[in-house]
Amino acid sequence: MKVLMIGAGNMGFTFAEGLVASSIIKKGNLLIYDKSPELREKLSDDDRFRIFEELEPALLMTHIIFIAVKPHHAEDLFAEMKPHLHKDQIVVSLMAGVTLDFIENATGLPKVVRAMPNLPAKVGKGVTAFTETKDVSKIEQITIRSLLDSTGVAIHVENETFINKSTAISGSGPAYVFYFMQSMFEAARKMGFSVNDSKVLISNTFEGAVQLFKDSSLSPEGWIDRVASKGGTTEAAIDSMKDNNVSAKIKEAAYAAFERAVELGQETK
Numbered sequence: 544m545k546v547l548m549i550g551a552g553n554m555g556f557t558f559a560e561g562l563v564a565s566s567i568i569k570k571g572n573l574l575i576y577d578k579s580p581e582l583r584e585k586l587s588d589d590d591r592f593r594i595f596e597e598l599e600p601a602l603l604m605t606h607i608i609f610i611a612v613k614p615h616h617a618e619d620l621f622a623e624m625k626p627h628l629h630k631d632q633i634v635v636s637l638m639a640g641v642t643l644d645f646i647e648n649a650t651g652l653p654k655v656v657r658a659m660p661n662l663p664a665k666v667g668k669g670v671t672a673f674t675e676t677k678d679v680s681k682i683e684q685i686t687i688r689s690l691l692d693s694t695g696v697a698i699h700v701e702n703e704t705f706i707n708k709s710t711a712i713s714g715s716g717p718a719y720v721f722y723f724m725q726s727m728f729e730a731a732r733k734m735g736f737s738v739n740d741s742k743v744l745i746s747n748t749f750e751g752a753v754q755l756f757k758d759s760s761l762s763p764e765g766w767i768d769r770v771a772s773k774g775g776t777t778e779a780a781i782d783s784m785k786d787n788n789v790s791a792k793i794k795e796a797a798y799a800a801f802e803r804a805v806e807l808g809q810e811t812k
């Protein structure tokens with residue numbers, strides 16, 4: 544099975560690396576086409592990939608085509624691709640906000656998958672929600688899942704509304720975590736910890752909490768109860784957050800991201 548990655552910037556390159564590191568793609572079967580001559584030149588020495596100078600020959604020999612260009616480049620790219628496509632090919636779009644309908648119409652291909660990855664894909668800890676048009680068979684769906692799993696874990700969702708929802712939870716989610724980390728970092732620095740000690744204190748706290756959550760059936764609320772004893776320090780912090788409505792504000796923020804994802808989808812219709 545040959546896979547073509549169109550666009551090898553941040554996300555495209557991350558997936559290209561994940562795919563070649565997995566056992567699914569054999570050496571020489573990961574093709575890359577990027578418009579940028581500088582990027583092609585940079586990648587040309589990397590023997591994990593086959594770099595193409597032209598789009599057409601790469602399209603003609605692939606079955607699965609990943610799209611990882613910015614959404615505003617989609618229309619021109621699809622127009623360039625269309626004359627060289629055949630109905631059996633599957634397009635897997637990693638682009639935010641570009642709908643299945645749009646891709647189907649612009650490429651003329653009935654088999655389209657829309658996936659929403661997130662940044663931790665860079666370290667093999669990503670989560671990618673995906674859904675597809677009805678022409679994608681169950682077997683093809685399983686193949687796509689295994690390809691998307693190569694950068695972490697893939698989650699199949701019922702329809703595109705859930706792609707917009709996952710954009711709001713996991714797609715933008717790392718930034719919410721960094722926002723919280725930044726506040727903790729500033730508090731640690733204000734208390735007098737060095738930059739390095741602050742980094743260790745915060746990153747290990749997050750990592751440890753995530754591991755506890757993953758390894759048990761307790762909810763985050765259940766874990767808060769375990770940490771916070773009556774009249775103790777944690778209770779003081781949690782009470783302060785409750786008084787300031789922090790939970791409601793975080794939910795509001797996630798919904799703001801969801802609404803924006805819906806709007807972006809409507810703009811490309």
Ligand SMILES: NC(=O)c1ccc[n+]([C@@H]2O[C@H](COP(=O)([O-])OP(=O)(O)OC[C@H]3O[C@@H](n4cnc5c(N)ncnc54)[C@H](OP(=O)(O)O)[C@@H]3O)[C@@H](O)[C@H]2O)c1
Nearest residue numbers: 550552553554577578579611612613614616620637638639
């Ligand atoms: N980065 C993330 O965390 C993230 C998360 C979720 C989803 N995504 C999605 O992933 C997609 C890519 O984002 P990115 O951050 O990886 O962008 P990026 O770093 O700008 O990479 C896009 C690459 O595609 C190239 N390109 C543009 N038009 C092309 C064309 N017609 N044919 C071939 N290559 C072309 C660009 O070249 P030039 O620079 O010369 O234009 C660039 O090298 C976006 O649609 C985004 O919504 C990204």
